[in-house]
Amino acid sequence: MTSSAGKILFVSALWLALLVFDGAAFALERCQDPSVKIEDQATPDGVQVFATMNGLLESTITLRAQLKGMTCTNPLPLTVCLNTPGRIPIATFRRDGPANWSYKYSYGWQKGLMDYNKNLGGQYVVCAPPFPRGVSYKVNQGFFGAKSHKRGGADQYAVDFAMPEGSVVCAALAGTVIGVRSESDIGGDDISFVHCSNYIIVKHLDGTYGEYVHLRQGSPRVRPGQQIAVGTPLAFSGHTGFADAPHLHFGVYKVLDGDRKVTLPVYFQTSAGVWTPKEGAVLENN
Ligand SMILES: [Zn+2]
Helix, strand or coil, X not given: CCCCCEEEEEECCCHHHHHHHHHHHHHHCCCCCCCEEEEEEEECCEEEEEEEECCECCEEEEEEEEEECEEXXXXXXXXXXXXXXXXXXXXXXXXXXXXXXXXXXXXXXXXXXXXXXXXXXXXCEEECCCCCCCCEEEEEECCCCCCCCCCCCCCCCCEEECCCCCCEEECCCCEEEEEEECCCCCEECCHHHCCCCCEEEEEECCXXXXXXXXXXXXXXXXXXXXXXXXXXXXXXXXXXEECCCCEEEEEEEEECCCCCEEEECEEEEECCEEECCCCCCEEECC
C-alpha cells in the first residue's frame, strides 16, 4: 500500500488553532515522507509557498487554499510539476489590504510527473519478475486485493510478493531511477504507517513509473538519476510502511495530478509465457 503525502496547514491571527489542529493531524501518522517538503514564508505583501524535493527528481503537487482577504496569483486548485532541485516557489498569496487576512491550504503530491496528454503507457504492462532468476515468490495480494489494492483505488493493479525481509529486489523494467527513500525503519499493520515506506521509483521508457515499496532501511543500491536495465538489483525487501508482514509491493503507474495516480495491470514474462498474478499463486523467475 502506498499513497501520497498530504498535510493541512492553517495560519491566521488565531495561531493557537494551528497548534491544536497540527497536533491532531500528527497523531494520525507516524511518519512524514521527506521526499517532498512544502513550506510557506511571509513576504512583504503576503505569503509564498515553496516545495523542495529530497531524493526525488520528479513530482506533481496539487495545492488547494482557502484565502480571506488574500488572492492567489494562480487559479486554485493549482497543480504544478517539479523536476528541478532546490527550493522552488509554487504559489503566491497576496494580501488584498492591510487587515483581516488569513490563509489555509492543503496539498497532495505524487512521485513522478503528471501525464498531461493522458496517453503514457498502454493498457497494460508485461515485465520481468522483480526478483532474481531462479527464485520464486508467492503473490499475497494481486489485482483488486481486498486489503490495500481495492478495485477503483490507486493501487488496484499492484502486486504484493511474499518476500522475506532481505530478499533481493530487481528492476522489472528498464528506465531511470527518479526516487529513492531509505531512511525509514518502521512498519506495521496499521494505516498510521502509510508514509513510513522506503521505496525506489523508476521512470520507464514510455513515461510510466515503477514503484518498489517497503524496502529495508538503507538497502537501496541505486541512486536518483541512475539508468538501470531489466534485472538490475535495486535493494533488499523489507517491512517498512503499512504492511502486515515483510513483502514487496510492486506497481506500474502514471500520475493524474498531485492527489491521484492510476496503476496499470502488470503481467510477468516467464519461459512458459506471460504470467497473470493471482493471489496465492507462485511466480518463478525461470
Ligand atoms: Zn501492495
